[in-house]
Amino acid sequence: MLDQLDLYDDMAQVGLVGRRSVTFKDGKQVGGRGWTKVVEGLTDTFFDFSLNIRLKYSEGILRRRNTELGGTVHALVRLVDMLLDENAEDEWKVTVTCADFAGETHRVRAKYVVGCDGGSSEVRRLAGIPFEGEDKEDHWVALDHGATRIGYALSPALFAKYGRKMSQEDAVKEAKAAMTPFEVEFETVDWHTVYGVKQHVAARLQDRERILLAGDAAHTHSSGSAQGMNTGTHDAVSLGWRLAGVLNGWYKPGVLASYSTERKVAADTLIANDRVISALISGHKPASSEIEERTPTHC
Numbered sequence: 001m002l003d004q005l006d007l008y009d010d011m012a013q014v015g016l017v018g019r020r021s022v023t024f025k026d027g028k029q030v031g032g033r034g035w036t037k038v039v040e041g042l043t044d045t046f047f048d049f050s051l052n053i054r055l056k057y058s059e060g061i062l063r064r065r066n067t068e069l070g071g072t073v074h075a076l077v078r079l080v081d082m083l084l085d086e087n088a089e090d091e092w093k094v095t096v097t098c099a100d101f102a103g104e105t106h107r108v109r110a111k112y113v114v115g116c117d118g119g120s121s122e123v124r125r126l127a128g129i130p131f132e133g134e135d136k137e138d139h140w141v142a143l144d145h146g147a148t149r150i151g152y153a154l155s156p157a158l159f160a161k162y163g164r165k166m167s168q169e170d171a172v173k174e175a176k177a178a179m180t181p182f183e184v185e186f187e188t189v190d191w192h193t194v195y196g197v198k199q200h201v202a203a204r205l206q207d208r209e210r211i212l213l214a215g216d217a218a219h220t221h222s223s224g225s226a227q228g229m230n231t232g233t234h235d236a237v238s239l240g241w242r243l244a245g246v247l248n249g250w251y252k253p254g255v256l257a258s259y260s261t262e263r264k265v266a267a268d269t270l271i272a273n274d275r276v277i278s279a280l281i282s283g284h285k286p287a288s289s290e291i292e293e294r295t296p297t298h299c
């Protein structure tokens with residue numbers, strides 16, 4: 001998809017290509033696990049590798065391309081209110097109120113609003129779309145330095161010891177312990193985080209025709225299988241051509257309903273897979289009902 005949009009070449013210049021994967025347990029290499037299976041499954045594409053790229057770099061590339069195509073990004077502007085008047089006589093049925101960084105508010109009338117404002121989406125909240133799912137007890141740690149990421153699950157004992165406010169120093173110390181018997185030295189850590197696993201999916205990705213959700217606003221899950229931005233990109237591509245066609249008068253607005261049904265199925269599948277994957281990474285046995293749910297059509 002990124003290649004079709006002329007984005008892949010720029011990302012390939014920045015990202016790291018991963019063609020192999022190894023898994024170790026207690027210092028010994030074990031086969032057939034984790035990312036190894038994913039890489040083995042990449043057989044029906046020219047892009048038979050993973051491209052590891054930090055989010056800020058992929059965002060920068062997307063922003064540059066958007067500007068080249070004549071788009072404008074109004075950063076530091078926060079949506080604070082949204083009203084949809086279905087009976088409005090013209091096509092500009094949604095009015096959003098935004099606050100800029102100086103606190104000044106601006107009202108904008110729009111034909112459509114796409115809520116791609118992350119897991120705590122204000123658009124989703126203001127539209128009253130339920131975000132169904134659960135917040136797990138499990139917490140994971142990630143440490144990052146552009147090219148390298150170390151992540152591990154916080155066991156209940158470690159979580160009781162450090163909580164969510166685990167310092168970078170402690171995160172590094174436990175990362176080293178987790179790598180035993182191998183030794184790892186840290187030169188620089190750009191950022192670290194402790195985050196709770198949350199699995200939620202919006203009840204619908206389209207509300208009263210004019211309001212649409214995409215990305216984390218529509219679905220959040222663990223980072224276990226690295227699917228968040230991937231799925232958000234699929235949402236954006238799926239919505240982009242439909243919305244452009246509707247706004248240009250080529251398609252009937254009803255085509256947007258197929259975005260919602262198509263991507264809701266993908267989001268539900270993603271969350272169901274993540275329940276199993278994140279349980280395994282956290283060291284729990286997934287509930288058998290969750291495994292049974294995974295029929296070949298979900299793969």
Ligand SMILES: Cc1cc2nc3c(=O)[nH]c(=O)nc-3n(C[C@H](O)[C@H](O)[C@H](O)COP(=O)(O)OP(=O)(O)OC[C@H]3O[C@@H](n4cnc5c(N)ncnc54)[C@H](O)[C@@H]3O)c2cc1C
Nearest residue numbers: 077078079117118122142215216223226227228229230232
């Ligand atoms: C540790 C970790 C590792 C991950 N690793 C991977 C990976 O390897 N591969 C992968 O595909 N995904 C990964 N993800 C998931 C990925 O980061 C997210 O799925 C992705 O960033 C979601 O993009 P988004 O644009 O939907 O939302 P976000 O990135 O959350 O962006 C939402 C934007 O909306 C803005 N916003 C919020 N509220 C408002 C408002 N009221 N008004 C205006 N703007 C607002 C925010 O400031 C933000 O800029 C990982 C996530 C984590 C936490």
